[in-house]
Amino acid sequence: MEIGRLYGVGLGPGDPELITVKAARLIGAAPVVAFHSARHGRSIARSIAEPYLREGQIEEALVYPVTTEAIADYRSVIEEHYDAWAARLAAHLDAGRDVVVLCEGDPLFYGSYMHMHKRLAHTYRTEVVPGVTSVSGASAVLGRPLVERDEILTVLPGTLPADVLAERLAATDSAAVMKLGRTFGAVRDALERAGRLQDAWYVERATTARERVAPLSTVDAADVPYFSIALLPSRMHEETASALRSAEPAVAAGEVVVVGLGPAGRDWLTPEALAAVEAADDLVGYGPYLDRIPANPRQRRHASDNKVEAERAEFALALAKDGGRRVAVVSSGDPGVFAMAAAVLEVAAEPRWKDVPVRVLPGLTAAQAVASRVGAPLGHDFCVLSLSDRLKPWDVIAARLEAAAGADLVIAIYNPGSKSRTWQVEAARDLLLRHRSPDTPVVLGRDVGGSGERVRVVRLAELDPSEVDMRTLLIVGSSQTRALDRGDSGTPVVFTPRRYP
Numbered sequence: 001m002e003i004g005r006l007y008g009v010g011l012g013p014g015d016p017e018l019i020t021v022k023a024a025r026l027i028g029a030a031p032v033v034a035f036h037s038a039r040h041g042r043s044i045a046r047s048i049a050e051p052y053l054r055e056g057q058i059e060e061a062l063v064y065p066v067t068t069e070a071i072a073d074y075r076s077v078i079e080e081h082y083d084a085w086a087a088r089l090a091a092h093l094d095a096g097r098d099v100v101v102l103c104e105g106d107p108l109f110y111g112s113y114m115h116m117h118k119r120l121a122h123t124y125r126t127e128v129v130p131g132v133t134s135v136s137g138a139s140a141v142l143g144r145p146l147v148e149r150d151e152i153l154t155v156l157p158g159t160l161p162a163d164v165l166a167e168r169l170a171a172t173d174s175a176a177v178m179k180l181g182r183t184f185g186a187v188r189d190a191l192e193r194a195g196r197l198q199d200a201w202y203v204e205r206a207t208t209a210r211e212r213v214a215p216l217s218t219v220d221a222a223d224v225p226y227f228s229i230a231l232l233p234s235r236m237h238e239e240t241a242s243a244l245r246s247a248e249p250a251v252a253a254g255e256v257v258v259v260g261l262g263p264a265g266r267d268w269l270t271p272e273a274l275a276a277v278e279a280a281d282d283l284v285g286y287g288p289y290l291d292r293i294p295a296n297p298r299q300r301r302h303a304s305d306n307k308v309e310a311e312r313a314e315f316a317l318a319l320a321k322d323g324g325r326r327v328a329v330v331s332s333g334d335p336g337v338f339a340m341a342a343a344v345l346e347v348a349a350e351p352r353w354k355d356v357p358v359r360v361l362p363g364l365t366a367a368q369a370v371a372s373r374v375g376a377p378l379g380h381d382f383c384v385l386s387l388s389d390r391l392k393p394w395d396v397i398a399a400r401l402e403a404a405a406g407a408d409l410v411i412a413i414y415n416p417g418s419k420s421r422t423w424q425v426e427a428a429r430d431l432l433l434r435h436r437s438p439d440t441p442v443v444l445g446r447d448v449g450g451s452g453e454r455v456r457v458v459r460l461a462e463l464d465p466s467e468v469d470m471r472t473l474l475i476v477g478s479s480q481t482r483a484l485d486r487g488d489s490g491t492p493v494v495f496t497p498r499r500y501p
Contacts, residue, residue, distance in 0.1 A: 001095075001096045002096055003093050003094060003096060003124060003125070004031075004032075004092060004093040004094075004095070004096050004097045004098045004099060004124070005093075005098045005099075005124065005125045005126070005127065006089065006093060006098075006099050006101070006116070006117075006120055006121070006124045006125070006126045006127075007026050007030070007098065007099065007100045007101065007126075007127050007128075007129060008101050008103060008107035008108070008111070008113040008114075008116070008117055008126070008127070008128040008129065009023045009026055009027060009100050009101065009102055009103065009107065009113075009129045009131070010023060010103055010104075010105060010106045010107050010111070010128075010129055010130050010131015010132070011023065011045060011048045011049055011102055011103060011104050011105070011131055012048070012104075012105065012131045012132035012137065012207070013104070013105060013132055013133070013134045013136070013137030013138070013206045013207045013208075014044075014048060014104070014137065014205060014206060014207045014208035014227075015048075015137075015207035015208060016048050016049070016050070016051050016052075018131075018132050018137070018207060019048070019049070019052065019131070020129065020130075020131065022129055023052075023129050023131065024052045026100055026129060027049050027052040027053065027100055027102070028052050028053070028054055029098075030057065030098050030099065030100035031057065031058060031092075031097040031098055031099075032057070032058045032059075032060060032089075032092045032097050032098065032099040032100070033046075033049070033053065033057050033058070033059055033060070033099075033100050033102065034059075034060040034061075034062055034085075034089060034099060034100070034101045034102065034116075035049070035059070035060075035061060035062065035101070035102040036062045036063075036064060036102075036112045037061050037062070037063050037064070038063070038064055039063060039064065039065070041061070041063070043061065043102075044104055044227070045102040045103060045104050045112075046059075046061075046102065048102075048104065049102050058092070058097070060085075060088060060089065060092075060099075062081075062085045064078070064081070065077055065078070065081055082115045082116070082119065083119070085115075085116065086115075086116055086119040086120055089101070089116060089120065090120060090123070090124070093120070093124050101113045101116055103131070104131075104134070105131055105132070105133050105134045105137075106130050106131045106132070106133045107128050107129070107130070107131065108128060108130075109133050109135075110157070110178055110179075113128075134178070134206060134227075134229060135155065135176040135178075135229065135231075137206040137207045138176070138203035138206040138229045138231055139231065139233070140206075140207070141203055141206045141207060141211060141213060142201055142203055142213055142231060142233065144201075144231075144233035144234065144237065144238070145233065145234045145237045146174045146176065146231070146233055146234055147173065147174050147234050148234045148236045148237045148240075149236060151173035151174055151234055151235070151236055152172055152173045152174070153172070153173070153174045153175070153176070154168055154169075154171075154172035154174070154175045154176075155175070155176045155178065156168055156169070156175060156176070156177050156178070157177075157178050157179045158177050158178060158179045158180050158181075158183035158184070158186070158187045158230070159179055159183055162186045162187075162189055162190045162193075163190075163193075165177070165186070165187060165190035165194075166189075166190040166191075166193040166194045167194075169190055169191060169194035169196050169232070170193075170194035170195065170196070172232075173234070173235060173236070174231075174232050174233060174234050174235070175196075175230075175231070175232040176229055176230070176231055176232075177229065177230040177231075178229060179226065180224050180225075180226065180228045180229065180230060181224060181225055181226035181228070184219070184221045184224040184228075184230075185221045187230055188216065188217075188219075188221070191216065191230070191232075196232055197216065197217050198215075198217065199232050199233075199235070200215070200216035200217070200230055200231065200232055201213065201214070201215060201216055201230070201231045201232075201233065202214050202215070202216040202219045202224075202228065202229075202230060202231075203228065203229050203231060204224070204225060204227065204228040205225070205227050205228070206229070212228075216230055253324060253357075254319065254320030254321060254323065254324040254325050254326060254327065254356065254357075255320055255326055255327070255356065255357040255358070255359065256316050256317055256320050256327045256329060256344060256348070256356060256357070256358045256359070257276045257280070257326070257327070257328050257329070257358075257359045257360075257361060258328075258329045258331065258335040258340050258341045258344050258358070258359070258360045258361065259273045259276050259277055259328050259329065259330050259331065259335065259361050259363070260273055260331055260332075260333060260334040260335045260336075260339070260361060260362050260363015260364070261273065261277075261289060261292055261293075261330055261331065261332055261333075261363055262332075262333065262363045262364040262369070262449070263332065263333050263364060263365070263366045263369040263448055263449045263450075264292075264369070264447070264448065264449025264450045265292065265449060265450070266292075267449070268363075268364050268369070268449050269363070270361070270362070270363065270364070272361055273361045273362075273363060276328055276359075276361055277293055277328050277330070278296075279326060279328075280299060280326050280327060280328035281298075281299060281300065281325045281326045281327070282299065282300045282301075282302060282316075282319050282325050282326070282327045282328070283299055283300070283301045283302065283327075283328050283330060284302045284304075284312055284315060284316045284319075284327055284328070284329045284330070285302075285303065285304070285312070285329060285330035285331065285340070286303070286304065286305070286306045286330075286332075287303035287304070287305075289330050289331065289332050290303050290330060293330070302315065309340060309343035310343055310346070310347055312329070312340070312343070313329070313340070313343045313344040313346070313347040313348070314347050316329045316344065317344070317347060317348055317353045317356050317358075320356045320357075321353065321355070321356045329344055331363070332363075332366070333363055333364065333365045333366045333369075334362050334363040334364065334365045335360055335361070335362070335363060336360060336362065337365050337366075337367075337384065337414075338386050338414050338415065341360045344358060345358060345360075366414065366445070366448065366473045367384060367412040367414075367473060367475065369445070369448040369449055370412075370443060370445030370448050370455065370473045370475060371412075371443070371475060373443075373445060373448055373455045373491070374443050374445075374455060374457060374491060374492070374493060374494040375493040375494050375495045376494075376495040376496065377410060377441070377443055377475045377477055377481055377494045377495060377496055378410055378412065378475070378496065379495050379496040379497065379498055380410065380478065380480065380496040380497065380498055380500060381409055381410070381478075381500075382409055382410035382411065382412060382478075382496075383404045383409045383410075383411055383412070384411075384412045384414065385397070385400055385401070385404065385411065385412075385413060385414070386413070386414045386415045387413055387414070387415055387416045387417070387421070387424045387425070387428060388414075388415035388418075388421065389421070389424070394424070394427075397424075397428075398427070398431060401428055401431050401432065402431060402435075405431070405432050405434070405435035405436060406435055408435075408478045408479050408480075409478060410475065410476065410477055410478045410481060410496055411432075411474075411475070411476045412473065412474070412475050413428070413473065413474040413475075413476065414473060415470060416428070416468045416469075416470075416472060416473070416474050417465065417468045417469055417470065417472070418469065418470045419469075422465070423465075425463070425465035425468045425474075426465045429460065429463045429465070432460060432476060433460060433461065436460055436476070436477075436478075436479070437460070437479070438459060438460055438461030439459050439460070439461070440459065440460040440476065440477050440478075440479075440481065441457055441458075441459070441460075441477040441481050441482070441483040441492070441494050442457070442458050442459070442460050442463050442474060442475065442476050442477065443455065443456075443457055443474065443475040443477075443494055444456045444457075444458065444463075444467060444468065444472055444473075444474060445472065445473050445474075445475070446469070446471050446472040446473075447471050448473075452471075455491055456491070457483055457491060457492045457494055460476065475494075477494065477496060478496060480496055480497055480500060480501070481494060481495070481496045482494070482495060482496075482497070
């Protein structure tokens with residue numbers, strides 16, 4: 001028969017909701033649950049764990065024979081009981097039953113479980129599940145950090161001689177003094193001798209319904225239970241917090257960050273760009289691009305049409321200058337490729353915006369995204385141009401196409417067509433056919449990374465303008481670009497060798 005496993009399970013400082021998920025699972029699954037209690041039979045550990053117990057579990061109450069160390073033979077009496085308790089738990093383990101020993105706080109931080117651990121861990125499989133310590137619970141209740149930066153925290157038992165306590169308290173930055181109860185008077189005297197009494201706080205039964213917090217100097221020693229702690233919180237935190245409270249309110253410094261969102265969803269967004277978007281107070285951009293960003297009620301969103309780039313840029317700069325806002329202007333793909341970076345910088349060049357910081361964060365371009373879907377058509381020299389004649393005349397576009405075709409460059413074509421621009425793709429195809437073989441591979445990539453993704457490879461002579469819209473990007477190969485059917489997908493692999501003949 002396989003022997004059982006011993007678990008020392010930390011329950012935290014008292015609130016049952018501060019029990020870890022793992023501790024709750026083990027408590028509910030254990031055949032045997034053991035806990036310490038006083039002679040009256042009530043167990044603080046069991047009361048904390050009670051919401052996670054179930055019917056049918058074997059409960060082993062480990063009842064302390066005495067409740068104070070102020071008896072001559074306390075150590076020998078308690079050690080005999082530890083031995084007897086360990087034997088009781090060992091009988092369950094030998095029978096193949098797992099045993100969970102409940103322990104307030106953390107099992108190995110002044111925890112009662114450790115006495116079972118030292119007697120049984122060398123014989124049985126053992127696992128310790130840490131818990132929130134009473135020190136952490138008291139600090140949280142007090143709402144003051146114990147240590148900050150390089151401060152030193154000292155944890156002391158109140159049972160130390162008063163002169164030793166005073167020496168340790170005077171030498172440390174922060175402190176937690178445990179085991180108060182009957183030691184409270186001596187602890188208070190030690191704090192006063194160390195010159196730290198006015199800094200000290202008293203926390204009783206932290207995180208429970210009977211919680212009590214007070215300046216330690218005001219506490220009556222007659223009312224102090226064992227489950228209480230004296231705390232000296234971080235002095236550095238108090239100093240810096242006080243300085244912040246008395247300081248003049250800082251004037252917000254605005255800035256504009258032009259961010260590339262990549263071609264599609266969050267997976268195409270760089271960590272740098274994501275951090276800028278999340279840090280922004282205001283998001284400015286074309287509506288469909290803003291829709292890619294999850295709503296955050298802390299942020300203001302300013303959507304606009306895609307034909308008002310200069311107005312959008314001026315609006316973002318004004319938010320930063322006049323309102324001290326951190327503004328993210330978002331673009332699809334890379335903001336420096338036919339997108340908002342140039343528009344923002346052009347407007348920001350005006351003297352009135354000279355004091356507004358402007359940063360540009362790159363994004364994955366549509367050309368890169370489409371190229372990756374078929375292989376490496378951009379593996380050698382290539383150029384990028386737009387077929388949109390909204391901001392430049394067609395004769396300029398045609399001349400650049402002619403030059404790129406004559407130079408035998410791979411060409412990535414943005415904005416090839418739209419509802420109002422229906423003839424440009426056909427004109428570009430016919431122009432390119434004067435310089436390229438009809439068999440030249442052309443990649444059509446639409447909505448790459450999105451739900452409507454479609455990628456095709458066709459011959460230049462077969463390029464059908466009706467398949468092309470504003471969400472489509474074209475990559476026209478050079479004389480060296482090759483399209484191969486590798487047989488592992490429906491789309492040919494397209495690449496341009498790095499060597500040119």
